[in-house]
Amino acid sequence: xxxxxxxxxxxxxxxxxxxxxxxxxxxxxxxxxxxxxxxxxxxxxxxxxxxxxxxxxxxxxxxxxxxxxxxxxxxxxxxxxxxxxxxxxxxxxxxxxxxxxxxxxxxxxxxx
Numbered sequence: 001x002x003x004x005x006x007x008x009x010x011x012x013x014x015x016x017x018x019x020x021x022x023x024x025x026x027x028x029x030x031x032x033x034x035x036x037x038x039x040x041x042x043x044x045x046x047x048x049x050x051x052x053x054x055x056x057x058x059x060x061x062x063x064x065x066x067x068x069x070x071x072x073x074x075x076x077x078x079x080x081x082x083x084x085x086x087x088x089x090x091x092x093x094x095x096x097x098x099x100x101x102x103x104x105x106x107x108x109x110x111x112x
Contacts (some may be wrong), residue, residue, distance in 0.1 A: 003022070004087070005041070007042075007043075007044060007045065007048075008066075008069060009069055009070070009072070009073060009076075010038075010042040010044055011019070011049055011067045012065040012069045012070055013065070013070065013076075013077060013080060014035065014038065014039055014042075014044070014052060015062040015063060015064065015065035015072070015102055016063070016065040016070060016077065016081070017038070017080065017081065017084050018035060018055060018062050019061065019062075019064075019098075020085060020095065020098050020099075021035060021040075021079055021084060021097055022061060022100075023094045023097075023098040024094045024095055025094075027056070027059065028087075030087045031057055031084060031087055032056045033087075034083070034084055034087045035052060035056065035084070036049075036052065036053070036056070036091075038080070039052050061083070067074060067094055067105055070106060071106050071107060074106040074108055077102065077106060078099075078102065078103065078106070078108075081098075081099060082099070085098075085099065095097065099111075
């Protein structure tokens with residue numbers, strides 16, 4: 001079974017978001033709710049939603065995302081990452097560093 005391109009993008013974006021949420025070594029409940037909400041909003045397949053729920057419950061991380069796929073929509077990626085890091089009302093230095101690293105991984109110039 002082939003995964004539709006939007007689902008594939010959102011699955012990879014979700015992997016990245018989970019890495020971002022863990023970047024400060026603490027998964028805030030608001031971040032977990034935001035991740036689950038995004039997965040539901042994107043209508044991800046039930047198996048992916050269950051995998052995310054398992055990761056959140058057990059404190060596990062998802063595999064590294066496919067950056068090639070994420071590079072196709074860098075603005076969407078950055079916008080979504082910014083939303084996630086702001087959802088707990090405190091932006092940690094590690095999250096700012098992660099955002100800069102993501103810009104670099106996506107092939108974008110540093111924020112000015």
